[in-house]
Amino acid sequence: MSSLRAKIQDVFNEPACEQNRGKDAKARKEGCSKPLTPGTAAGGCAFDGAKIVLQPITDVAHLIHAPLACEGNSWDNRGAASSGPTLWRTSFTTDLTELDVVMGRGERKLFKAIREIKEAYGPPAIFVYPTCVTALIGDDIEAVCKRAAEKFGLPVVPVNAPGFVGSKNLGNKLAGEALLEHVIGTVEPDDAGPYDINILGEFNLSGEFWLVKPLLDRLGIRVRACIPGDARYFDIACAHRARAAMMVCSTALINLARKMERRWDIPFFEGSFYGITDTSEALRQISQLLVKKGSDPEILGRTEALIAEEEAIAWKKLAAYRPRLEGKRVLLNTGGVKSWSVVHALMEIGIEIVGTSVKKSTVEDKERIKQILKDDNHIFEQMAPRELYAMLSEHKADIMLSGGRTQFIALKAKTPWLDINQERQHPYAGYDGMVELVRQIDLAIHNPIWRQVREPAPWDCQPAVREELPSTKSETATLHVVQEFAGTTTDDFGGC
CATH class of the missing domain: 3.40.50.1980 (Nitrogenase molybdenum iron protein domain)
Known part of the structure; x- marks a missing residue:
């Protein structure tokens, strides 16, 4: 237990974290x-x-x-x-x-x-x-x-x-x-090359890294180890021979990136493969790090050519969705790297962000969100289920993107919902992933089921029966059936 205690203390003292560096010794021991x-x-x-x-x-x-x-x-x-x-x-x-x-x-x-x-x-x-x-x-x-x-x-x-x-x-x-x-550095590869990189904190959820790896393959960049997504033991054991690394989720493995840089001189940066702009920037930074480590500078030109080609294709596909989604309001109830990367990705096609959760985000993540949204009012640390329901039932958002635990709040509020966390069924990384994310949002918002579930139940719009007394004694009493919808028309109820 003493060795475990020492490991925990070492993890809490993380020099690569800007927030951690600003703490005093006592606060640092408490961790993040x-x-x-x-x-x-x-x-x-x-x-x-x-x-x-x-x-x-x-x-x-x-x-x-x-x-x-x-x-x-x-x-x-x-x-x-x-x-x-x-x-x-x-x-x-x-x-x-x-x-x-x-x-x-x-x-x-x-x-x-x-x-x-x-x-x-x-x-x-x-x-x-x-x-x-x-x-x-x-x-x-x-x-x-x-x-x-x-x-x-x-x-x-x-x-x-x-x-x-x-x-x-x-x-x-x-x-x-x-x-x-126990693992990294225990095997020496016989095929190390100048274009080998590591991807850290990428989990290959729904196979989304497979949308990114072909881009790197076209640039001649080999992923020595993707930790942990679709990884093999031998690849991770050889990961110390990579020339550069990209950190996708810093809150998970920032200590791994920093110590690999210190031990084996593998520089790293934090980036995202969500959204067109962020994917392009990630490819640029990977190429730049490789050049700094001695790779041929011509890779920079090939990277820009690839980015121009892929962005043109992606924007052409997204153009069909812009008229249908521009101005739509999205509530993002997630955290970590998605709290800013997905925000940036959605704003690129004109979607309005009415709120984003930063519950599991780092200080750096929160700063990125502030720079993107230009307004702290759309950022919340944690929103209670009651508040989420009130916001959705009052139609302040057209759709909520979150994990499976909050889907029933949206469904109860009769609001479209899309899973964006680890249980999701569709990959959203890279250029093709961004197109898929927008397609799924479009399908969810414009699904005809929402118009139907928002209509009142049949028993809530049945005609009322009223007995009218004769106006004079000589007149015969009759029953008249009238529709009484206090201050409404049948159009308000979908024609029921």
Whole structure:
């Protein structure tokens, strides 16, 4: 536990973070994440965060040393995609029981599980994750992994990030520390080249990195390692021979980028592949970093030619959607890099941003949003469900982009909604991804179902029956059926 404590303290002291550099020593020790409330997951624990970062490494066996529920609640927690191996989709757990805990059989059970995985699947490596239970009872995960690696002749990597140590974001960083300590730099490639780069913090959600990689291939740039999206163990082990790196989600792996720069002189920058302008700028910065590291300057010209060609194609496709979407109002309830990159992307085609969440964004992310929106009134740290519902039901937004947890607020308010978080079904990165995002927004807003669900129910617009008394005694009493819609017309109810 003392080594884990030291790792956590090192992660909190992050020199690459401008906000962290401005803190005093006491504030720096508290880290950036909000303290957890006992008994709550606070949006995900450290174990969950570590699993998110490492599970997309597709050819590795991920073994959870814990009771069954820990793996059951975290398995397949992101919509990452693989172009080959499927071992990462298989769930492995030691399934500790109360008897195992009482009798102290956890370490033996872990060693046996590692042996069974090695014999049955023969993976290039096994990642072992302790959780709250196994950390609290004192199982020495690192010792077991070291012994198993010597015995079975394959890397067995301890990922020391039990849930109780902190938030999901802390778990992301501890996963990066595990890669630095046990994986990166352990294999020397025989094909290192001057155009090799790393992409850090890219998860290949719905396969969206596959929309970006062909652009790099056309420039002759090879992705040595994409960490973690669609990654292979060997690629990550050789990642220290890349010439440059791009950081996509700084809140997750900024410590990994900084330490790789310090150890192996791999410069990095933070960028985004969401939106036409940001994709073009990312390609430019990658080329510029490679030139600074000794690559042929002619790549700069090829990059500009590619950007001009791809932007022309994308803007031509988007032109068909501009008349339908220009002036439409979007509420963005997400966070992190999407809080500013998607904002910029949508504003490029004339969509108005009425609000964006910065709950999981860094200080740098928030500054970018302010520069883009020019108005702090559209930025909110966190909006309660009641406030979200009020905003949508009052038609202050034409559509909400968010994760699956808030979709029912939009649906209850009878407002179009589009999933933009990790559970999404469509890729939105790169030039083609931007066109797809706009297409999905157009389909959602103009779906005829919204006009139908906003109409009153049939029983709310039935004609009223009123009995009219005769005006004179000599007149015969009659019943007249009249429609009474206090101050309204039938057009107000869709003609009902």
